[in-house]
Amino acid sequence: NAGVTQTPKFQVLKTGQSMTLQCAQDMNHEYMSWYRQDPGMGLRLIHYSVGAGITDQGEVPNGYNVSRSTTEDFPLRLLSAAPSQTSVYFCASSYGQWATEAFFGQGTRLTVV
Amino acid sequence: AQKVTQAQTEISVVEKEDVTLDCVYETRDTTYYLFWYKQPPSGELVFLIRRNSFDEQNEISGRYSWNFQKSTSSFNFTITASQVVDSAVYFCALSEARLGGYQKVTFGTGTKLQVIP
Numbered sequence: 680n681a682g683v684t685q686t687p688k689f690q691v692l693k694t695g696q697s698m699t700l701q702c703a704q705d706m707n708h709e710y711m712s713w714y715r716q717d718p719g720m721g722l723r724l725i726h727y728s729v730g731a732g733i734t735d736q737g738e739v740p741n742g743y744n745v746s747r748s749t750t751e752d753f754p755l756r757l758l759s760a761a762p763s764q765t766s767v768y769f770c771a772s773s774y775g776q777w778a779t780e781a782f783f784g785q786g787t788r789l790t791v792v
Numbered sequence: 793a794q795k796v797t798q799a800q801t802e803i804s805v806v807e808k809e810d811v812t813l814d815c816v817y818e819t820r821d822t823t824y825y826l827f828w829y830k831q832p833p834s835g836e837l838v839f840l841i842r843r844n845s846f847d848e849q850n851e852i853s854g855r856y857s858w859n860f861q862k863s864t865s866s867f868n869f870t871i872t873a874s875q876v877v878d879s880a881v882y883f884c885a886l887s888e889a890r891l892g893g894y895q896k897v898t899f900g901t902g903t904k905l906q907v908i909p
Binding site for chain 1: 796801827829835836837838839842883885897899900901902
């Protein structure tokens, strides 16, 4: 049982480049979300999805795009990378929408130079 | 406004000592859930416990125990007889229900625990 799989684990981008962080889960969870983790700021919600075809913005959505075409996959797109997007990104999934624990991927360490 | 405060940024203890990690939360909701997650040096986030707002019973799981007190809006985590493997960053989180299925989850800034052998 793979759980939540994130790729890549590390990435370096130049300012202005675009890229997609991949996230897949095999637990048939309806709820998926993306967080970024920055020193001293905990985890902040970027975007979330409550099911295939349904997405919405979280706390810090600017500069990011998401889509949810299947239950399993929830990719995060950086449209035009900026140094302020240097962070560790986590994808998470959960069975329920708010009352259940989240399962996290291994994280992606992104550096924008 | 929903808020989670983990005032202890870093804590160092000697192995076998007991240590308590503090978590104070703010919410206007009467129905909510509290969580603790562990992030070891390898980086992944691991779920430890969930507690709903109607259940104030303390919980013990091996060397771990949690003290939930609604009167002080606190959900503290104690590790008894700490071990080096407990070295990690620990996050407290608060989840509130919202109409339309939006899971409003707020994480604290984390407490880094170092257990010295």
